[in-house]
Amino acid sequence: MKVNQYLPSWLLGIRMRKSVKEIAAILESNSTSMEEVVQTAIDSGEVEKDSLFFALKGERVDGHQFLEEVAKKGGVAAVVSKAYQGKDFGLELIRVDDVNRALHFLAKEMFKETKGTVIGVTGTVGKTTTKEFLATVLGERFRVMKSEASLNSQVGLPLTILNGDLSAEVIVLEMGMSEKGELKRLVDIVHPHIGILTKLTLVHGNPLEEIAEEKCQLFTSKRMERAFLNEQTASFEPVQNLTIPKEWFDKAPGPFTESHLLEAVGAAVAIARYLGMTEKEIERGVQKLKPFDHRFEKIEKKGALFIDDSYNASPEAVKTALSNLPKGKRRIALLGAMKELGPFEVNSHREVAEHALPLVDHLLCVGKECLPMVDVFEKGGKPVELFHEKAEVASRLKELVQKEDVVLIKGSNSLKLWTLLEGV
Numbered sequence: 001m002k003v004n005q006y007l008p009s010w011l012l013g014i015r016m017r018k019s020v021k022e023i024a025a026i027l028e029s030n031s032t033s034m035e036e037v038v039q040t041a042i043d044s045g046e047v048e049k050d051s052l053f054f055a056l057k058g059e060r061v062d063g064h065q066f067l068e069e070v071a072k073k074g075g076v077a078a079v080v081s082k083a084y085q086g087k088d089f090g091l092e093l094i095r096v097d098d099v100n101r102a103l104h105f106l107a108k109e110m111f112k113e114t115k116g117t118v119i120g121v122t123g124t125v126g127k128t129t130t131k132e133f134l135a136t137v138l139g140e141r142f143r144v145m146k147s148e149a150s151l152n153s154q155v156g157l158p159l160t161i162l163n164g165d166l167s168a169e170v171i172v173l174e175m176g177m178s179e180k181g182e183l184k185r186l187v188d189i190v191h192p193h194i195g196i197l198t199k200l201t202l203v204h205g206n207p208l209e210e211i212a213e214e215k216c217q218l219f220t221s222k223r224m225e226r227a228f229l230n231e232q233t234a235s236f237e238p239v240q241n242l243t244i245p246k247e248w249f250d251k252a253p254g255p256f257t258e259s260h261l262l263e264a265v266g267a268a269v270a271i272a273r274y275l276g277m278t279e280k281e282i283e284r285g286v287q288k289l290k291p292f293d294h295r296f297e298k299i300e301k302k303g304a305l306f307i308d309d310s311y312n313a314s315p316e317a318v319k320t321a322l323s324n325l326p327k328g329k330r331r332i333a334l335l336g337a338m339k340e341l342g343p344f345e346v347n348s349h350r351e352v353a354e355h356a357l358p359l360v361d362h363l364l365c366v367g368k369e370c371l372p373m374v375d376v377f378e379k380g381g382k383p384v385e386l387f388h389e390k391a392e393v394a395s396r397l398k399e400l401v402q403k404e405d406v407v408l409i410k411g412s413n414s415l416k417l418w419t420l421l422e423g424v
Helices: 020-026 063-072 099-111 127-138 156-163 182-190 208-220 231-235 259-274 279-287 315-323 342-356 368-379 390-400 417-423
Strands: 039-041 051-054 077-081 092-096 117-122 144-146 170-174 194-197 226-230 246-249 297-301 304-308 331-336 362-366 384-387 406-410
Touching: 020 092, 020 099, 039 156, 051 063, 051 099, 063 077, 077 099, 092 099, 099 156, 099 182, 117 127, 117 182, 117 208, 127 144, 127 170, 127 259, 127 279, 156 170, 156 182, 182 208, 194 208, 194 259, 226 231, 226 259, 231 246, 246 259, 259 279, 259 315, 304 417, 315 342, 315 406, 331 342, 331 368, 331 390, 331 417, 342 368, 362 368, 362 390, 368 384, 384 390, 390 417, 406 417
Parallel strands: 039 051, 051 077, 077 092, 117 170, 117 194, 144 170, 194 226, 226 246, 304 406, 331 362, 331 406, 362 384
Antiparallel strands: 297 304
């Protein structure tokens, strides 16, 4: 079962150690089992010995169908719907009205045991990089727990809590949203003391002011002390209306030249100073920073430099990546379609192409949404090729790229464009 393909099996830290009976009591259910739970999962493929499994019902699969696999892999219990009438396969079943709400509630109750400073990171561009940089720098003084990978969703954040080290001195949590109200639900679980707002760009087809309003829900936490905000967000009314103390961050010196990475350094440095770290500690932490997976990673292959920035794409993020491309014999951009832009789709792709035109020598596009980009490059007299499937572009990329070329690979996460590097 793959409800959440990004759920890792390597969440580190002191794992939850409560009995099935204790967990059932928290969830207002019944159990007499004193078996100890040390790990929580919603993906049967990630179940380990002594796991508690939440049988979530997704759009395509139902977790209740995988209880037998959970049992075979050493799971001890499963949180299931009261409506489930199937076999238990030897698992202790904790029956609840709503499995997803139970996941949230258990995470919220467990998180009450934390004593550390909680930092929430949101925005539409740069959340994960900012979170990773912050955790690295703060790690020079504090014992830090952080969200792994991009576990920032309605499922990912609760799992981070249930599988993480809640005794940490500082807890850095990435917090995302795709629909109205989702960020507020995450805030109500963890109640951050400090909030970070990175850049805001078009996403999910929503107007920017609406996105700003939703993202600013982070600062409604009852424990919020201070907001750290990217300077780009200053013009948004919801940001201007914040009544808590505000501190602005922008680029700060670091082991990079790319502007968006330096903005993440700026956020990390600002918060490190706020938490009382010395300049020497901060400098040591900054020297350890490196780009996170598929976020402007530089990879040399056969004499060419590939920039793997393929984790995700929004108009602002693509333009930023293009503006930060190193020099090379030729600059080639392999851009996948930007998804979830709704009514802004056509104009956004056109704007990105207009930005790319003076910066790129050859453009490869993947996805029908890229037609406006093709139009801009054809009118501008520069080579452009459109591919409707990722597989089609793999061979073309291999034959096109030459020594000393610089190749940017960027597109929506669903395209998984990073896999194209395997065949180059």
